[in-house]
Amino acid sequence: NAGVTQTPKFQVLKTGQSMTLQCAQDMNHEYMSWYRQDPGMGLRLIHYSVGAGITDQGEVPNGYNVSRSTTEDFPLRLLSAAPSQTSVYFCASSYAGVTDTQYFGPGTRLTVL
Amino acid sequence: TQLLEQSPQFLSIQEGENLTVYCNSSSVFSSLQWYRQEPGEGPVLLVTVVTGGEVKKLKRLTFQFGDARKDSSLHITAAQTGDTGLYLCAGVRDYKLSFGAGTTVTVRA
Numbered sequence: 427n428a429g430v431t432q433t434p435k436f437q438v439l440k441t442g443q444s445m446t447l448q449c450a451q452d453m454n455h456e457y458m459s460w461y462r463q464d465p466g467m468g469l470r471l472i473h474y475s476v477g478a479g480i481t482d483q484g485e486v487p488n489g490y491n492v493s494r495s496t497t498e499d500f501p502l503r504l505l506s507a508a509p510s511q512t513s514v515y516f517c518a519s520s521y522a523g524v525t526d527t528q529y530f531g532p533g534t535r536l537t538v539l
Numbered sequence: 540t541q542l543l544e545q546s547p548q549f550l551s552i553q554e555g556e557n558l559t560v561y562c563n564s565s566s567v568f569s570s571l572q573w574y575r576q577e578p579g580e581g582p583v584l585l586v587t588v589v590t591g592g593e594v595k596k597l598k599r600l601t602f603q604f605g606d607a608r609k610d611s612s613l614h615i616t617a618a619q620t621g622d623t624g625l626y627l628c629a630g631v632r633d634y635k636l637s638f639g640a641g642t643t644v645t646v647r648a
Contacts, residue, residue, distance in 0.1 A: 430581075461638075466548075468541065468627060468638040469582070484635065516581050524636045525570055530581025 428452050432517050432531035439507040439538045447502040447534050449517030455529070457520045458500040459484070460492065462513040463533075469516065475500055476523065507538045542566055543630055543639035551645040552618055560613045560642045562628035569631045571604055571611045576625040576641070585613075618646045 433448045451458065459474035461484075471484030475494040489511060491503040500519075504511060515534045520526040546561045562571070570589045574582035586595050588604035588611060595602045599622075601614040615622055623646050629638045 459636075466640055468543075468545075468640040469629075470638070471635060474635075485637075518581070524631050524634060525587075527584045527587070528572075528574075528582075528636065530583070532579070532581055
């Protein structure tokens, strides 16, 4: 099993550009989520999904979109990048939701100029 | 405002010493998880505590969940250089996981 994979590992964008951060898992997990990690602030939940076709907002959803067309994939879209979205983004998955072990990907470091 | 406050923010100790990291909140959680994160990697789960007053041991690491399920602590006995990392607590509430800001632990040889 590859676990949770994220691409790209690093990305630099200009303000206003859009892009998609990819996340995939091969563990047949129903629950997937996206977090951003900023210095001194821990991880903050952006969006999450309890299964294919179902998504919901987390703590900091503004400026981000998600979709879940398959169990395996949970892409995160930045619609119009802003410098405030400079962060490290982590995707996580678990079998049975938030009470279960969260398996995190290696992260994507995004810089918006 | 963080739902979970971790203290201290930074901790630097000599190998062989003991350390304690605290995770506090005014909110009640149904369970609490502790993760460790190394530079350039995602967090990895260490333990989940569920019952108020619960104590779990993982080799030299001892985790305690407060009686009221609002706080938790992580105690490391005889720290080793391999314990260096960012320790994060995360509480489950309203079907969401909220993380503390983390404690950066450095164990010097």
